[in-house]
Amino acid sequence: MLHIVACIKQVPDTKVIKMNPKTNTMDRRTAPAILNPYDAHAVEEAVRLRERYGGKVSVLTMGPPPAVKAIKKCIEIGADEGYLITDRRFAGADTLATSYALTKALNKISKENPVDLIICGKMSIDGDTGQVGPGIARRLDIPPLTSVNKVVEINKEEKKAIVHRKLEDGYEVVQSTLPCLFSVEKTINEVPYAPFPNMLKAAKYNPYIWSVDDLEDVDIKQLGLKGSPTIVSKVWAPPKPEGGTMLEGNRQEQVEQLLSILLKKKELFTIKGES
Amino acid sequence: MSEKFDAIVVGAGPAGISCAHDLAKGGAHVLLLERGEYPGSKNVMGGVLYRKMMEDIIPEFYKEAPLERPIVEQKFMMMDKESAVTFSYKGMEWGKEPYNNFTVLRAKFDQWFADKAVQQGAILINETVVLECIVENGKVVGVRTDRPNGDVYADVVVLADGVNSLLAQSLGFHKEYRPDEVALATMEILKLDKKVIEDRFNLEDNQGCTIELFGDATKGILGTGFLYTNKDTLSIGVGTLLSGLIKHKIKPYELLEYVKSHPMIRTLIQGSEPQEYLAHLIPEGGYHSMGRIVGDGVIVIGDASQLVNAIHREGSNLAMTSGRLAAETILLAKEAGDFTEKTLDHYRVRLLDGFVGQDMKKYKDSTHHFDQNPHYFDQYIPMLNRAASQMFTVDGQSKWEKQKKIWKDLGSPKEKMKMARDMYRAWKVVK
Numbered sequence: 211m212l213h214i215v216a217c218i219k220q221v222p223d224t225k226v227i228k229m230n231p232k233t234n235t236m237d238r239r240t241a242p243a244i245l246n247p248y249d250a251h252a253v254e255e256a257v258r259l260r261e262r263y264g265g266k267v268s269v270l271t272m273g274p275p276p277a278v279k280a281i282k283k284c285i286e287i288g289a290d291e292g293y294l295i296t297d298r299r300f301a302g303a304d305t306l307a308t309s310y311a312l313t314k315a316l317n318k319i320s321k322e323n324p325v326d327l328i329i330c331g332k333m334s335i336d337g338d339t340g341q342v343g344p345g346i347a348r349r350l351d352i353p354p355l356t357s358v359n360k361v362v363e364i365n366k367e368e369k370k371a372i373v374h375r376k377l378e379d380g381y382e383v384v385q386s387t388l389p390c391l392f393s394v395e396k397t398i399n400e401v402p403y404a405p406f407p408n409m410l411k412a413a414k415y416n417p418y419i420w421s422v423d424d425l426e427d428v429d430i431k432q433l434g435l436k437g438s439p440t441i442v443s444k445v446w447a448p449p450k451p452e453g454g455t456m457l458e459g460n461r462q463e464q465v466e467q468l469l470s471i472l473l474k475k476k477e478l479f480t481i482k483g484e485s
Numbered sequence: 486m487s488e489k490f491d492a493i494v495v496g497a498g499p500a501g502i503s504c505a506h507d508l509a510k511g512g513a514h515v516l517l518l519e520r521g522e523y524p525g526s527k528n529v530m531g532g533v534l535y536r537k538m539m540e541d542i543i544p545e546f547y548k549e550a551p552l553e554r555p556i557v558e559q560k561f562m563m564m565d566k567e568s569a570v571t572f573s574y575k576g577m578e579w580g581k582e583p584y585n586n587f588t589v590l591r592a593k594f595d596q597w598f599a600d601k602a603v604q605q606g607a608i609l610i611n612e613t614v615v616l617e618c619i620v621e622n623g624k625v626v627g628v629r630t631d632r633p634n635g636d637v638y639a640d641v642v643v644l645a646d647g648v649n650s651l652l653a654q655s656l657g658f659h660k661e662y663r664p665d666e667v668a669l670a671t672m673e674i675l676k677l678d679k680k681v682i683e684d685r686f687n688l689e690d691n692q693g694c695t696i697e698l699f700g701d702a703t704k705g706i707l708g709t710g711f712l713y714t715n716k717d718t719l720s721i722g723v724g725t726l727l728s729g730l731i732k733h734k735i736k737p738y739e740l741l742e743y744v745k746s747h748p749m750i751r752t753l754i755q756g757s758e759p760q761e762y763l764a765h766l767i768p769e770g771g772y773h774s775m776g777r778i779v780g781d782g783v784i785v786i787g788d789a790s791q792l793v794n795a796i797h798r799e800g801s802n803l804a805m806t807s808g809r810l811a812a813e814t815i816l817l818a819k820e821a822g823d824f825t826e827k828t829l830d831h832y833r834v835r836l837l838d839g840f841v842g843q844d845m846k847k848y849k850d851s852t853h854h855f856d857q858n859p860h861y862f863d864q865y866i867p868m869l870n871r872a873a874s875q876m877f878t879v880d881g882q883s884k885w886e887k888q889k890k891i892w893k894d895l896g897s898p899k900e901k902m903k904m905a906r907d908m909y910r911a912w913k914v915v916k
């Protein structure tokens with residue numbers, strides 16, 4: 211029986227979020243909180259592996275109390291159990307402190323029911339670093355497999371996992387020992403419209419909620435803002451692209467238009483016959 | 486098969502939430518289904534929420550609910566193209582407990598209200614569309630949702646799916662609306678500084694006013710406009726019968742733009758920023774348009790059963806009361822273990838005997854009457870404006886002369902007779 215834990219994060223929907231033009235920070239009130247889209251795929255993959263091999267899917271998140279909503283979304287996708295670690299002392303964590311806190315929670319979950327596989331999203335859509343997954347793996351001293359695009363095989367008896375890792379020009383097949391950690395691409399699967407029984411389960415579900423005091427062997431200095439060496443010196447919105455011309459038509463027409471524009475640029479080419 | 490419920494309520498608007506709340510409170514196992522991302526996410530209302538009917542469900546709700554402003558002044562503007570005769574009542578008694586009514590933004594309010602139902606034990610599922618009722622041997626036994634494995638069963642299904650209830654329609658409870666039974670309303674939420682709102686509308690801190698607009702607000706088409714104050718936004722909208730829009734070949738948003746640029750309104754909304762644009766239908770056919778509202782294993786409540794008092798812009802309160810009475814009936818039926826139409830009919834009787842039925846009957850002919858007689862809006866209101874202008878313009882003519890002119894403006898003796906008759910008939914239809 212596999213025990214898979216998906217790490218999930220509640221994020222502001224950056225598709226609709228507005229930047230505060232004065233402070234250049236995200237105005238979080240303008241955006242609804244959603245489940246990090248990559249993490250939905252992490253949970254879905256965990257659910258598919260459970261369907262294939264049997265076992266149990268838990269989800270874990272660190273965040274403020276409303277993050278229960280993100281956990282319920284995961285139950286809709288098909289997760290069995292959810293854990294929220296929430297405490298003022300976690301607040302302001304960078305990726306180092308986040309992965310530290312999550313590792314402590316994973317240790318606690320493992321005590322009850324040993325964890326064979328951890329699945330993270332490729333990255334969060336608000337922090338975008340993609341560091342939390344590998345950070346957890348390093349602390350647990352298990353192999354991190356990033357950019358996972360397909361799971362070929364998980365074999366608990368032989369303690370091995372075989373996956374495809376996405377590369378720029380294809381993929382590579384990698385075998386690892388179990389337990390290990392994947393961070394998954396969005397293309398690994400499609401999250402289907404949740405069936406009604408899952409919706410019903412999610413509506414009634416209450417996750418485990420732990421504070422710092424519920425975790426063991428925690429060094430308070432490594433938590434939250436105190437445990438975060440990252441210094442954000444400046445944040446700015448990318449400038450809106452200006453100028454430019456949109457080429458219309460089919461591909462052939464677009465190529466022709468582009469060529470004729472490029473050829474007219476005297477500074478780029480000298481055409482034979484002209485000086 | 487998934488678990489069975491005592492009741493399934495379809496639609497988390499004021500009607501459905503009220504019903505689910507009271508059912509759960511009474512110990513019933515109740516499922517509330519909503520197609521929106523969350524309750525209120527798709528809901529549109531000017532937004533006056535009436536305190537009394539809400540308190541029948543949650544006493545002293547105003548101490549914690551997300552309300553905008555308690556209303557201390559209600560104005561009625563009879564508008565002509567460049568003028569208006571305004572009638573208003575302002576009373577400070579409305580500014581303190583227990584209050585009369587409040588402006589609300591439904592996206593916030595419905596969510597809070599649904600949470601209260603969940604706290605009572607109702608199970609709320611969002612983002613799920615009910616496609617149809619499951620009928621077995623002529624009895625409604627559950628609903629089919631759009632999700633995989635989406636059939637759910639219950640002793641009774643409450644249809645609270647709002648105006649133009651497709652679910653009640655597919656049971657054959659009512660026909661598709663005629664364009665003269667339903668109004669199309671469009672509205673905008675305009676952002677404006679709190680302090681500016683209070684100065685401009687002559688309000689104390691956190692008090693509000695409502696302005697109802699008649700006549701030229703709808704270019705004389707049967708309908709009304711409104712302008713309500715929220716905390717730091719204004720709600721402005723117009724609604725007219727669909728038949729009127731069709732007849733006058735006018736698009737609803739053109740009407741809204743027209744109101745916004747009207748000289749009586751322009752100055753009130755100056756400097757505000759449009760934040761949201763919404764459109765929705767209002768069932769205005771009244772008592773005559775009400776279809777069947779009870780069947781074996783099924784009850785229809787709120788807008789789905791045509792419960793709107795168009796003359797008084799009341800809808801949410803009728804929805805809540807119908808939800809409450811439906812819950813009461815279902816709890817009785819549960820005790821008796823009988824969910825046939827005969828038992829559930831208790832709801833219809835209670836509804837029609839109470840203020841909801843009384844008001845629906847009182848105004849049963851009003852929409853039709855005003856629709857058939859557009860001159861109330863396109864002739865008499867301008868006339869009233871001309872009379873006021875004549876009377877209050879000081880230009881050296883004697884008041885006696887002025888009265889003569891006003892009298893003449895009313896038309897020939899025959900037209901005057903018609904007008905007197907019209908006033909009497911208007912009085913009769915709303916009497």
Ligand SMILES: Cc1cc2nc3c(=O)[nH]c(=O)nc-3n(C[C@H](O)[C@H](O)[C@H](O)COP(=O)(O)OP(=O)(O)OC[C@H]3O[C@@H](n4cnc5c(N)ncnc54)[C@H](O)[C@@H]3O)c2cc1C
Pocket residue numbers: 217218219246248249252270271272273301302303304305306308312329330331332333334336337338339340341342343442445
């Ligand atoms: C420039 C910048 C400034 C920031 N400023 C602040 C700040 O001032 N205050 C502040 O509080 N934060 C701030 N953050 C956010 C914070 O550092 C990160 O959001 C957080 O540490 C997680 O990292 P991430 O979002 O990059 O996640 P990633 O590493 O991109 O996430 C990868 C995966 O890790 C998992 N994961 C990530 N976070 C969690 C979690 N909380 N619970 C469970 N699983 C998780 C998910 O599976 C996710 O898909 C800032 C981030 C950046 C980049």
Ligand SMILES: Cc1cc2nc3c(=O)[nH]c(=O)nc-3n(C[C@H](O)[C@H](O)[C@H](O)COP(=O)(O)OP(=O)(O)OC[C@H]3O[C@@H](n4cnc5c(N)ncnc54)[C@H](O)[C@@H]3O)c2cc1C
Pocket residue numbers: 495496497498499500501518519520521524525527528529530531532533534535613614615616645646647648670671672722724764765766767786787788789792793798799800801802804
């Ligand atoms: C512009 C405007 C201004 C108004 N102003 C006022 C006012 O000031 N005061 C007042 O009291 N009334 C007002 N009304 C009327 C009032 O909004 C309605 O009477 C009231 O909302 C009716 O409540 P309800 O619960 O019956 O329906 P609704 O509030 O319409 O709720 C129906 C719910 O059912 C859901 N639903 C529909 N179909 C399905 C389905 N198949 N499956 C799942 N869910 C479904 C919808 O998403 C919705 O949440 C106004 C209406 C409009 C349009």
